[in-house]
């Protein structure tokens with residue numbers, strides 16, 4: 001299916017890594033000037049925040065948001081690098097949340113990273129996630145799997161997750177059969193954490209930021225979020241929907257773009273760059289200045305409401 005014209009500028013897709021190495025002069029035109037979805041080594045990205053900002057500058061981006069998973073610790077370094085290099089860095093975070101029994105991600109933009117309630121909630125969430133993984137590890141050991149917390153340390157930067165456990169099991173060749181996997185999956189699922197989506201939205205608003213539903217079309221356990229889910233979250237105060245994302249095809253971009261318009265939500269987008277060799281590069285996906293202006297206006301409303 002062809003991509004409707006209004007999303008064509010944002011449909012850059014995967015660019016070869018070579019484009020970022022060597023000849024990504026600032027004059028090279030990126031498909032979009034604003035990339036609102038970049039990760040750093042403070043969560044599961046490969047690169048330090050300052051290096052991510054340098055990459056964005058080299059790609060000619062004007063505005064970016066660093067949105068690490070459930071941490072805001074990389075924002076100060078990113079902000080300082082942005083100031084030094086002349087690119088606007090919006091404070092961001094990607095919160096792990098739950099919606100009707102499934103995991104979803106809520107992006108926060110433009111909040112005050114120093115908000116005490118935000119720090120307290122994130123720290124509490126990390127502690128709960130660590131405790132859940134420790135419990136799953138104990139249960140695995142009770143079943144005879146020879147795995148220690150030291151084995152997990154190789155597979156995570158900040159704190160272990162169910163994915164960390166699975167990676168360690170696979171790498172240590174402890175998963176021998178499909179039956180093994182089926183026995184273990186419920187343990188991993190039980191350890192998945194995250195606050196209710198409405199709580200994540202409220203947390204963002206309390207910190208003076210806008211809340212955006214990340215990649216609703218990306219399948220989790222085979223299911224994407226549908227229109228009814230987005231509408232229900234809009235009723236809970238959601239500000240926007242991530243329309244442009246590597247997991248969305250042209251039809252999904254058009255559908256979620258229309259849905260955002262119909263619900264009065266801001267449409268956002270980004271590359272979800274983690275600094276890995278095959279990732280879509282910064283600025284290969286994102287939004288134009290007009291779309292970003294709407295997000296900025298929404299952030300200003302949220303900020304005014306708490307100050």
Ligand SMILES: [Zn+2]
Pocket residue numbers: 094105214215
């Ligand atoms: Zn995500």
Ligand SMILES: [Zn+2]
Pocket residue numbers: 037039094272
């Ligand atoms: Zn992400």
